[in-house]
Amino acid sequence: MTSPPSFPDHVTIALWATNLGKAVGSMADWADHVDAQMAKVAKQGAKVFVMPEYASEQWMAFKPDGLKPNQEMAWMADQAGEARTHAAKLAKRHDMLLVAGSMPWHLDAKNPDMGQTNSAMIFTPEGNAVIQDKLSLTPGEQEPDNWNLTPGKQFTVIEWRGLKVAVLICLDIEMPALSCRLAPLDIDLLLVPSMTVTPSGYHRVFGCAKARAVELMTVIGVCGTTGTAINTTQNPTNYSGCSVYTPCEPQLGHTGLFAQAEPTFDDGADGAMLVAKDVPIGLVRALRNGDAEVWPGGWSADHIEITKPLS
Numbered sequence: 001m002t003s004p005p006s007f008p009d010h011v012t013i014a015l016w017a018t019n020l021g022k023a024v025g026s027m028a029d030w031a032d033h034v035d036a037q038m039a040k041v042a043k044q045g046a047k048v049f050v051m052p053e054y055a056s057e058q059w060m061a062f063k064p065d066g067l068k069p070n071q072e073m074a075w076m077a078d079q080a081g082e083a084r085t086h087a088a089k090l091a092k093r094h095d096m097l098l099v100a101g102s103m104p105w106h107l108d109a110k111n112p113d114m115g116q117t118n119s120a121m122i123f124t125p126e127g128n129a130v131i132q133d134k135l136s137l138t139p140g141e142q143e144p145d146n147w148n149l150t151p152g153k154q155f156t157v158i159e160w161r162g163l164k165v166a167v168l169i170c171l172d173i174e175m176p177a178l179s180c181r182l183a184p185l186d187i188d189l190l191l192v193p194s195m196t197v198t199p200s201g202y203h204r205v206f207g208c209a210k211a212r213a214v215e216l217m218t219v220i221g222v223c224g225t226t227g228t229a230i231n232t233t234q235n236p237t238n239y240s241g242c243s244v245y246t247p248c249e250p251q252l253g254h255t256g257l258f259a260q261a262e263p264t265f266d267d268g269a270d271g272a273m274l275v276a277k278d279v280p281i282g283l284v285r286a287l288r289n290g291d292a293e294v295w296p297g298g299w300s301a302d303h304i305e306i307t308k309p310l311s
Contacts, residue, residue: 006162009282011189012275013048013221014041015242017261018101019271020058020235021227027079030058031086037273038094044275048097052225052240053118053134053170053195055101056083061230069233073147077104077116084121084129091123097160098123102169102193105131107150115150120167120193122158130156134169135178147234155182163188163281170194173222174208179215184298186288188281192222197237202263206243210256213245217288217295219258219279220245227266239265242274247295249287252280 016037024030038049056076067075080103087100105119106112118134118141133152134141141149155178158165164187172178173192182190192209196202202224209222224240241263248256258279261272288295 007047007281008162009280010278011047011163011281012045012277013050013189013244013279014038014044014046015050015221015223015244015261015274015276016052017223017226017240017242017264017272017274018052018055018058019227019266019269020055020225020229020232020238021266022058022270023061023230024058025062027059027082027086030083031090034087034100035090035093037270038090038096038098041273041275042094042096045277046096046275048099048165048189048191048221049094050099050191050221050223051101051193052223053102053120053193054225055193056080056103057195057225057229057232057235060232063231070146070148072233073104073116073149074106074112077106077112080105080121081109087121088123088127088129092125092127095125097125097165099167099191099193102134104149105133115148117150117152118169119152120169122167124158124160128158128160130158132156132167132169134172136171136175138171157185157187165189165191167191167193170196170205173212173220174204179212180300183216187216187218188285190216190218190220192220194222194224194240195235195238196224196240197235199239199263202240206241209243210245213256214247217247217284217292219281219284221276223274226264226271237265239263241272244274244276244279246280246284247287247292249292251283251287
């Protein structure tokens, strides 16, 4: 069946809480694993497929012997080009917008010693590709003697088949200052790949994602890694799930929760797959354009004067 040229009213989204403990023996094996998951949800009408932050940790299963922890980012970045080639083909094969998780990416491929970013790889079936760097890094990601990553400086909105789509990675969704910058951009769908090792991290990311759905009057889809990557030296646990949030409006059921796969450390399989069918993008857009109960639009606090407390 030929897909519609646009999604004016509804779109079906698949989010995969990838179990990093599922063994893969090579990059081709990893691509086949992703291919199989996309094929399953394609049968359910999914047109957007989202993998989590550091989905590349699954590649640790075939890392070279003797690779030191502080060399892992550069090694994964070395593999990222091949992963990108596979992902572009998968987006076209399954006619989906694919967020292939995030992975390290060399600042300069000719000079890997310059360092890496943590970058989400986004592909359209039409052949377009966008790299969205993580903007706000955790302390561990910036540790000079360990991952030593560099934060990104640009945010991209993708216009695809009538949708305005964007990606924020994990901690980025927790930044209210960034939310204020995004409110005027009229985003239809904000996707959040994440990696959290504990329930507290999961609730921070997912709780803030729900808040951003209210603040931006938009749809937010978030998913994280689960399980423990084979040969990992960094993340002994991963705890997450998948959720799709909408604004808390009467027309959307009041609660702001459209669909959810419960969080877990490890489901013993491939990781939970959430297929959120017929997400009402058009209705949310109408609410954002004036039909919401109280949303003030891209409101800023620039006119507010902060006074010191009286002594």
